[in-house]
Amino acid sequence: MKVKNFISILFLTISTILVTNANAQDGWENLFNGENLDGWIQRNGEAEYEVVDGEIVGTTVAGTPNSFLCTEKNYSDFVFEVELLVEPNMNSGIQFRSLSLPDYNNGRVHGYQCEVDPSERAWSAGIYDEARRGWLYPLDLNPDARKALKMGHWNKYRIECIGNSIRTWLNDIPVAHVIDDMTSEGFIALQVHGIGNNKEKEGEQIKWRNIRIKTENLVPDFYSDIHVENLVANNLNIVEKKQGFHLLFDGQSTDCWKNANTGEFPEQGWQVKNGVLTILSSRQDSSKKGGDIITKEEFGPFEFKFDFMYTDGANSGVKYGLGNNGPSIGLEYQILDDEKHPDAKKGVVGNRTMSSLYDLIPSSKERRFTKGPNEWNRGRVVVYPCGKVQHWLNGRKVVEYTRGDNIYKALVARSKYAGFEGFGMAEKGPILLQDHHDTVHFRSLKIRNL
Incomplete structure (x- = not known):
C-alpha cells in the first residue's frame, strides 16, 4: 500500500471515530458508518448506491423508477441532519416517516419527502408527500428560502419531526413548516429520482455524508415566523x-x-x-x-x-x-x-x-x-x-x-x-x-x- 493512500485511510478512520464519539456525547447517532451500507436497504428502483471516500454516492440509471436507500429502522420523533452535494440537473429528496407496504402500490415507497431541487424552480427543502398527496409545502409559501441551496457546494439539511410538527432547514435557513398527523413513524430514505429512458441523464450523481439522527431529549428549535401549513x-x-x-x-x-x-x-x-x-x-x-x-x-x-x-x-x-x-x-x-x-x-x-x-x-x-x-x-x-x-x-x-x-x-x-x-x-x-x-x-x- 502506498504511504499516501495509507495516510488518507488512517485520517478518514480517525475522523469517523472522533465524530462518532462527539455525536454519542450529545445524543446524536450516526446512520452511516463511512465504510459500507450496513443498516440500509434499497427499495423500488435500481439506481446505483455505493460508498466512495466516506460518502454515499447515488447514480441515475435509465429505465428504472424512483430509487430509495432506506434505513432498516423506523423513526417517529427525531431531528435528522445530512450534508449533500447534488449535480445541477438532478432531482432528489430525503424521505422521512415513510413506508413501503405490500398492499400499497406493490410496496411503492410513500410518505413525507424533503425536496432536493437544483432546478430553476428552486423548491429545495420544501415538503412533498411522495406517492400520496403531492406537494404539501411548495416554496411559493416561502420564496425567500428558494436561494438557500448552494450549487457546487455541500448543503446541510435539517429535518425536525416532533409530534405533528414537521419543519425543515437548508443551510440553517428555515424553509418549511407543516402540521400533519397522517403518518407518525417510518423509515428515512435517500432518493435517486427516476429519469425514464433518458440516456442523456444517465450517470448523474448526488452525494451524502455526515448523516445523523437524534431521537431523545428533543427540544424544538427556535420558531421562525415563516408560513405554517396546518393540515390538522x-x-x-x-x-x-x-x-x-x-x-x-x-x-x-x-x-x-x-x-x-x-x-x-x-x-x-x-x-x-x-x-x-x-x-x-x-x-x-x-x-x-x-x-x-x-x-x-x-x-x-x-x-x-x-x-x-x-x-x-x-x-x-x-x-x-x-x-x-x-x-x-x-x-x-x-x-x-x-x-x-x-x-x-x-x-x-x-x-x-x-x-x-x-x-x-x-x-x-x-x-x-x-x-x-x-x-x-x-x-x-x-x-x-x-x-x-x-x-x-x-x-x-x-x-x-x-x-x-x-x-x-x-x-x-x-x-x-x-x-x-x-x-x-x-x-x-x-x-x-x-x-x-x-x-x-x-x-x-x-x-x-x-
Missing part, C-alpha cells in the same frame, strides 16, 4: 397563535357566524357534523336553503385560511370586501366544480373558474395542484394594508391584484358589477360563505388581522 382539521399550533390567527370555526360551534340577512345563524340549510361546517343542497327544495352566512366580526386587512370540499357539480364561494352594496355583494374567491358546473365556461377567459376572483380575474392554477370533487382543498385569501390581494390554492398563489388601482377599476367596469358604486372597496367588512344551493363542506376556518 380545526387546529391552531403555537406558531399560528403567535402570528395572530384565531379560529372562526372550531369544529363544533357556529358562534362566530350569522345569516347575512337575519343576523341569526340559520336554523336549516347548514350543518355541523364530525368537525365540518356544511352547506346542504337545496336544489330539490329551495325552501330548505339556509342562505349566506357572514362572520359577526369585521375585518380590514387580513389573512384568511380555509379548507373546502365541493361535491359533484357544486358552486359556492368565499366573499370579502363587503359592505358598500348590501350584505352579499363583494369580491369572491370562487369555489366551483370546473368540470361539471356550467358557470366555468361563462364569463371571460375562465374568470369564473375555481379560485378565480369571480367575474374579474381568472386563476392561474395547475391541474395537479387542484383537488377534485369530494377531496379537501386548501384555500387562502390575503388582503394587505397596501391594497394588494392574493388568492391561494393548495400552497400556490393563483391570483394577485391591487384593489382600487386603474386595472382593478377597468376590470370592474367590464364585469357584472359595473353598476355597483365602490364595488369591493369597503375598508372593513365580514367574511361570507356563500349558499349557492349546493353541498359544500368547510373546516379549519382561521383568520388574522394584518
Whole structure:
C-alpha cells in the first residue's frame, strides 16, 4: 500500500471515530458508518448506491423508477441532519416517516419527502408527500428560502419531526413548516429520482455524508415566523397563535357566524357534523336553503385560511370586501366544480373558474395542484394594508391584484358589477360563505388581522 493512500485511510478512520464519539456525547447517532451500507436497504428502483471516500454516492440509471436507500429502522420523533452535494440537473429528496407496504402500490415507497431541487424552480427543502398527496409545502409559501441551496457546494439539511410538527432547514435557513398527523413513524430514505429512458441523464450523481439522527431529549428549535401549513382539521399550533390567527370555526360551534340577512345563524340549510361546517343542497327544495352566512366580526386587512370540499357539480364561494352594496355583494374567491358546473365556461377567459376572483380575474392554477370533487382543498385569501390581494390554492398563489388601482377599476367596469358604486372597496367588512344551493363542506376556518 502506498504511504499516501495509507495516510488518507488512517485520517478518514480517525475522523469517523472522533465524530462518532462527539455525536454519542450529545445524543446524536450516526446512520452511516463511512465504510459500507450496513443498516440500509434499497427499495423500488435500481439506481446505483455505493460508498466512495466516506460518502454515499447515488447514480441515475435509465429505465428504472424512483430509487430509495432506506434505513432498516423506523423513526417517529427525531431531528435528522445530512450534508449533500447534488449535480445541477438532478432531482432528489430525503424521505422521512415513510413506508413501503405490500398492499400499497406493490410496496411503492410513500410518505413525507424533503425536496432536493437544483432546478430553476428552486423548491429545495420544501415538503412533498411522495406517492400520496403531492406537494404539501411548495416554496411559493416561502420564496425567500428558494436561494438557500448552494450549487457546487455541500448543503446541510435539517429535518425536525416532533409530534405533528414537521419543519425543515437548508443551510440553517428555515424553509418549511407543516402540521400533519397522517403518518407518525417510518423509515428515512435517500432518493435517486427516476429519469425514464433518458440516456442523456444517465450517470448523474448526488452525494451524502455526515448523516445523523437524534431521537431523545428533543427540544424544538427556535420558531421562525415563516408560513405554517396546518393540515390538522380545526387546529391552531403555537406558531399560528403567535402570528395572530384565531379560529372562526372550531369544529363544533357556529358562534362566530350569522345569516347575512337575519343576523341569526340559520336554523336549516347548514350543518355541523364530525368537525365540518356544511352547506346542504337545496336544489330539490329551495325552501330548505339556509342562505349566506357572514362572520359577526369585521375585518380590514387580513389573512384568511380555509379548507373546502365541493361535491359533484357544486358552486359556492368565499366573499370579502363587503359592505358598500348590501350584505352579499363583494369580491369572491370562487369555489366551483370546473368540470361539471356550467358557470366555468361563462364569463371571460375562465374568470369564473375555481379560485378565480369571480367575474374579474381568472386563476392561474395547475391541474395537479387542484383537488377534485369530494377531496379537501386548501384555500387562502390575503388582503394587505397596501391594497394588494392574493388568492391561494393548495400552497400556490393563483391570483394577485391591487384593489382600487386603474386595472382593478377597468376590470370592474367590464364585469357584472359595473353598476355597483365602490364595488369591493369597503375598508372593513365580514367574511361570507356563500349558499349557492349546493353541498359544500368547510373546516379549519382561521383568520388574522394584518
